Amino acid sequence: MRAVKEVANAKINLFLDVISRREDGFHDIKTVMHSISLSDTVTVFYTPSSEPAVRMAVKGNRFLPTDDKNLAARAAMLYMQSAGVSATVEIKLEKRIPVAAGLAGGSSDAAATLRAMNRLFGRLFTDRALSAIAARLGSDVPYCLYGKTALCEGRGEIMTKLPDSLKLNVVVATAHEHVATPQAYSALDAMYSSFDGSIPTGADSRYGALISALNGSSQIQNGLFNVFESAVLPTCPGASALKVRMLELGASASMMSGSGPSVFGIFDSEEAARSAADKLCGEGFFASFAKSV
Numbered sequence: 001m002r003a004v005k006e007v008a009n010a011k012i013n014l015f016l017d018v019i020s021r022r023e024d025g026f027h028d029i030k031t032v033m034h035s036i037s038l039s040d041t042v043t044v045f046y047t048p049s050s051e052p053a054v055r056m057a058v059k060g061n062r063f064l065p066t067d068d069k070n071l072a073a074r075a076a077m078l079y080m081q082s083a084g085v086s087a088t089v090e091i092k093l094e095k096r097i098p099v100a101a102g103l104a105g106g107s108s109d110a111a112a113t114l115r116a117m118n119r120l121f122g123r124l125f126t127d128r129a130l131s132a133i134a135a136r137l138g139s140d141v142p143y144c145l146y147g148k149t150a151l152c153e154g155r156g157e158i159m160t161k162l163p164d165s166l167k168l169n170v171v172v173a174t175a176h177e178h179v180a181t182p183q184a185y186s187a188l189d190a191m192y193s194s195f196d197g198s199i200p201t202g203a204d205s206r207y208g209a210l211i212s213a214l215n216g217s218s219q220i221q222n223g224l225f226n227v228f229e230s231a232v233l234p235t236c237p238g239a240s241a242l243k244v245r246m247l248e249l250g251a252s253a254s255m256m257s258g259s260g261p262s263v264f265g266i267f268d269s270e271e272a273a274r275s276a277a278d279k280l281c282g283e284g285f286f287a288s289f290a291k292s293v
Contacts, residue, residue, distance in 0.1 A: 001045055001046065001047050002045070002046045002120060003043055003044065003045045003046070004043070004044050004046075004116040004119045004120050005041065005042070005043045005044075005116070006041075006042045006043075006044070006112035006113070006115050006116045007039050007040075007041060007042075007112065008039055008040040008041070008042050008097070008105075008108035008109045008111065008112035008144070009035045009036060009037065009038070009039045009108055009144075009147055009293055010035075010036050010038040010039060010097045010103040010104060010105060010108060010172070010290070011033045011034060011035055011036065011103060011104045011108070011140070011143070011144065011147070011257075012033070012034050012036055012103070012170065012172070012257045012264050013031050013032065013033055013034075013102070013226060013257050013258050014032045014033070014034050014149075014210060014220070014223065014224060015030070015031060015032040015203070015206060015207055015210050015223060015224065015225050015226075016029065016030075016031040016032075016225065016226045016227060016228060016258065017029065017030045017031070017201055017203035017207070017225065017227050018030075018185075018188055018192070018195055018201070018227055019153075019195065020195045020196075021189060021194045021195050021196075026155055027155070027185060027195070028153070028154055028155065029152070029153065029154075029155065029156060030151070030152075030153050030203075030207070031151070031152050031153075031156065032149065032150070032151055032152075032162065032207075032210060033104075033140075033143050033149070033150055033152055034148075034149045034166060034168070034292065035147035035148055035149070035292070035293045036168075036170060036172070036290040036291065036292060036293060037290045037291045037292075037293050038096065038097055038103070038172055038288050038290040039096060039097065039108075040060075040093060040094060040095050040096055040097050040105060040108065040109055040112070041093070041094040041096075042072060042091065042092075042093055042094075042109055042112040042113055042116060043091070043092040043093075043094075043116075044076065044089060044090070044091055044092075044113060044116035044117060044120060045089065045090040045091075045092070046087050046088075046089060046120045046121075047087060047088040047089075047090075048086075048087055048088075049086055049087055049088040050086055051086055052077060052080040052081070052085075052086045052087060052088075052089075053087075053088045053089070054068075054073045054076045054077050054089045054090075054091065055088070055089070055090045055091070056070060056072065056073045056090070056091045056092075056093065057090070057091070057092050057093070058070075058093045058095055059092070059093070059094050059095065060093075060094055060095035060096060061095040061099060063099075064093075064095065064099065070093075070106075070109075071106045071107065071109060071110040071137060071138065071141075072091055072093060072106075072109040072110050072112070072113040073091060074110070074137060075109075075110040075111075075113040075114050075117070075134075075137055075141075076089045076091060076113050076117055078133060078136060078137065079113075079114055079117040079118070079121075079133065080117075082125075082133050083121060083124045083125070085121060085124075087120075089117070091113060093109060096288075098174050098262060098286055100178060100179070101174050101257075101258075101260070101261065101262035102179070102256065102257040102258025102259050102260045102261065102262045103172065103257055103258065103262055104140045104143075104144055104258070106138075107137075107138050107139075107140035107141045107143075107144045108140075108144040110134070110137050110138065110141050110144070111134060111141050111142075111144035111145045112144075114130055114133060114134055114141075114145065115130075115145065118130055127145075127146075130145060131145060131157075135157045139155040139156035139157055140152075140156055142156075142157045142159060143156065143157075143159055147293070148161065148164045148293075149161070149162045149163065149164045149165075149166060149214065150162055162211075162214055163214045163215060165214055165215070165216060166213075166214065166220065166292050167291070167292050168220070168266055168291065168292045169266070169267045169268070169269060169270045169272070169273040169289070169291060170264050170265065170266055170267070170273065170289070170290050170291070170292075171246065171251070171264065171265045171267065171273050171276050171277045171280065171287055171288070171289055171290075172257070172262055172263075172264045172287070172288050172290055173242050173246070173262065173263055173264070173265075173277075173280050173285045173286060173287040173288070174238075174239075174242075174261060174262045174263070174285065174286045175236070175237075175238025175239055175241065175242055175261065175285055176238070176285075176286065177236045177238045177239060177260075177261040178261070179232055179235075179236065179259055179260045179261045181259045184228055184231050184232055184259045184260070185259075187231035187232075188227065188228065188230070188231045191230060191231060192227075201227045202225075203225050203227060206222075206223050206224065206225035207223065207225070208223075209222040209223035210222075210223025210224070210225075211223070219252075220253065220266060221252055221253035221266065224253055224255045225255075226255050226256050226257070226258075228256060228258070228259045228260060229255070229256050229260075232256065232259060232260040232261060233256065233260075236260060236261045238261070238285075239256060239260055239261040239262075239263050242254075242263040242280075242285065243255070243256070243263050245280065245283075246263065246264075246265030246276065247265070249265070249272075249275075249276040249279060249280070250267060250268075250272050250276060251265030251266055251267055251276065252266050252267065252268060253265070253266045254266070270289070270291070273289050274289045277289045
């Protein structure tokens with residue numbers, strides 16, 4: 001039996017705008033994602049067999065499915081189907097990233113599984129081919145294959161690398177609320193006339209400021225933007241309170257990640273960030289210190 005271990009990093013969205021509503025019901029987005037050190041650990045074990053099979057065990061979240069409802073298990077099976085190979089694959093997942101929180105935990109687990117599978121099978125797929133497989137699993141999975149800082153467009157699968165200059169000290173926190181992404185998009189459609197262009201989101205100036213910050217010529221807080229805040233925060237009082245609390249604890253900026261409800265704060269020092277995380281945990285929130293990776 002052979003085994004490969006991969007780290008599955010969470011992401012935060014430094015910028016997230018919805019561009020248009022597509023005919024297929026999905027939306028085209030424009031987002032800048034950034035990898036942080038909050039992570040899960042994925043270990044994939046391989047045993048030769050005549051038929052493809054996937055088994056899974058999860059530590060750290062007893063509510064997660066371990067069958068094909070789990071994106072990592074689907075990733076392992078899709079890899080074998082795409083490669084035309086067979087094996088018995090066992091996935092051990094150590095879960096630390098909050099689930100359904102806008103941090104791409106499930107997508108990152110799937111991406112880590114694809115990386116591990118490709119190593120185990122002798123790199124049968126190029127980076128481009130592996131990205132194509134990842135795109136079949138979900139919009140965030142191609143980004144999570146390689147992480148760092150990237151502009152992601154289309155449904156999220158069209159990626160452009162951006163300067164990886166940021167060295168952020170962040171606190172990621174959740175108030176144990178739940179946001180259904182389809183409902184969040186529906187609320188945005190109602191607010192912005194299905195993104196027909198008649199009601200601007202106000203994101204354009206923020207994107208320019210963010211690119212300036214990535215190039216070292218302005219402050220990162222000037223470029224932060226998340227259109228989902230307008231739809232999600234009014235229905236998530238815990239997330240709204242977290243944004244305020246982050247600033248009270250010394251964050252230079254605070255914003256929701258993805259479609260929420262997780263909130264991150266950016267701090268000037270690791271010491272200040274760790275102190276804030278400890279205080280938020282003491283107040284009943286899930287909170288974790290993380291750095292750029």
